[in-house]
Amino acid sequence: MKKIANLILVSALGGAITLGSYKLFIEDDQSDFFTENPSGKNVVLPVSNTNTIYGTNVDFTEAAEKTIHAVVHVKNVAVFKGPRSIWDYNPYGSNGGRALQGAGSGVIITPDGYIVTNNHVIKGASEIEVTLNNNKTFKAEVIGSDPASDIALIKINPESELDYIPFGNSDNTKIGEWVLAVGNPFNLKSTVTAGIISAKARDLNMQDNSPQSFIQTDAAINPGNSGGALVNINGELIGINTAISSPSGSYIGYAFAIPSNNARKIVEDIIEYGDVQKGILGIRGRSIDNAVSKELDLETSQGVIVAMVTPGSGAEKSGIKELDIIKKIDDIQIKKFADLTGYINSKRPGDKVKVILLRQGREKTVEVELTKLETYQIAALGLEVSNISSEELKSFKAPYGVRINRTLAPDLPSEDLIGGIISEINNIPVKSINDVEDIMESRSRSNPIVVTYYNIRGEKQRMIWR
Structure with a gap:
């Protein structure tokens, strides 16, 4: 009987200790997750109980090694064949010279020397020099470009096969995915910075009123890296670095790249068709x-x-x-x-x-x-126009004309012009973009340009460019 009483006492004491421990260590912890509200009901907030160790085990070295030798320095040089100032007229001087117009990076995409870069890097060049990561320099020719997307394709003729970066599928990229920005500024050789994809399909609302779709990254990109590669951790090309968003023009946390699917399509069009389809x-x-x-x-x-x-x-x-x-x-x-x-x-x-x-x-x-979409840019007017169908002409009640796709100058009234129809230039009927090109090439540069057009409401108007 005495043993039974002792057993009961020990059991009671164990239960009390257990209950006290629960009150002291467990029930108090629950107060962080259960709060009283005026209705008297407990509010339960979802809490993750996984023991995640934060950090990264991603190894960037393999992607860097695969890509740094395929990113080159691109130098835009203007060649002057005559004297440019009074100082060139001296017995010891030269009657010509070379001047650096711009520079940036480029990405080798084939072993035989096709290179993708930004159009603004090579724009207006009379000579292009490409320097590889091993310091070898080559003359390059422009195969084609698309100013609207800021993509250009150039070509060098190497003695042997080059390292290149294969295209990845930019549609498969995800926000938060690790990326590397690889560039080749003139005085630094290849540089690699790491970051993540911050956003996709960013429209920067540039002045040409042509909506674009950029990959945004927080990997550091500066002006010399324009035309360089944005790659994933597998070393695949998912973007061409092109723009920096900051008041100073230097990196402050936002940078943008043209998606690789868009760049690849433009390059393939240039190689196959000679222009962008x-x-x-x-x-x-x-x-x-x-x-x-x-x-x-x-x-x-x-x-x-x-x-x-x-x-x-x-x-x-x-x-x-x-x-x-x-x-x-x-x-x-x-x-x-x-x-x-x-x-x-x-x-x-x-x-x-x-x-x-x-x-x-x-x-x-x-x-x-x-x-x-067949287009022609009228530089003197700051407009891009395209051919249109007979059905669309009927909707405007216009006998003929070309459609205004976008404005290329910030001071033009875009809302009134875009979507309208140009039917005459200098009183000459316009029936296609070929007519526009012929008129603009044969016109007198000193005379004003008179444009007859129908706005999006179908109203016939005239504008004069001086």
Whole structure:
């Protein structure tokens, strides 16, 4: 009997110790996660209990070793064949000379010497020099360029095969993914900086009113790195570094790269066709945000709402209508207009895309065949124009003309001009971009330019450029 009493006493004492320990060590800890509110109910907040060790085990050395020898220094040199100042007229001086116009980086993309760089790096060059990471220097020729996307393709003729960087799929990149920015500034040779992808499909709203789609990174990029490579940890090219967003022009945490899918498509077009084959969906639209959603009483706050469908375009033939909301193209989510332009710019005329849209709240899927965009930049007017269909001319009640795609100068009234139709230049009928080119090349440079055009409301007007 005495043993039973002792056993009961020990059990009670153990229970008391257990309960006290719970009160002291466990119940107090719960107070961090359960709080009283006025209703008297406990509020439970989700808490992660995983024992994650923060940091990174990513090894950048392999990606760096694969890429640094494939990024080169590109020097834009202007060659002067005559005296440029009074100081050149002396018995010991030269009647010519060379002057550095600009410099940047470039990316070798084939073993036989094709190099991608920025158009602004080689713009206006009469001579281009490329210096490899081993200090060898070559003369380069410009194969082609696309000023709108700031991509240029140049070529050198090496004695042997070169290291190169293979293209990766920029559509597969993810926000938060590690990347390396590889450049080759003139006085530093190859440089490598690391960061992450901060955002995708960034539209910088540049002055040419042509929406673009950039990869944003916090990897340090400075002016000498323009035209260099943005690579993933596998050493694959996912972007061409092109822009820095800062008041000083130097890196302060924001840098941008042209997605590799867009750059690769431009390069392939230049090699195969001699120019860039631009496919268009055939719409004008705008990104949906909270303000637009409320204004139009929409059920979504993301996507692209169609403002106008180009007559005769693939969009019209597929049945896309005004006020349709584009949510997805193929496997790409369309949250804003830059998502749409970024993906379409990686396609060619004749390619077919699957467009998922909302119409009056109902989802609809259509297949659209992209049509060709043929353009001509009228430098003297600061305008880019393209050919248009007869159906679109009828909608403007214009007998002939070319469409104004975008303005190239910041002081032009973009809202009044873009989308309008130019029907005459200097009283000469314009029926195609070839007519525009002929008129502009044969005109007298000293005379003003008189343009007859129809604005987007179909009103006929005249403007004079002096």
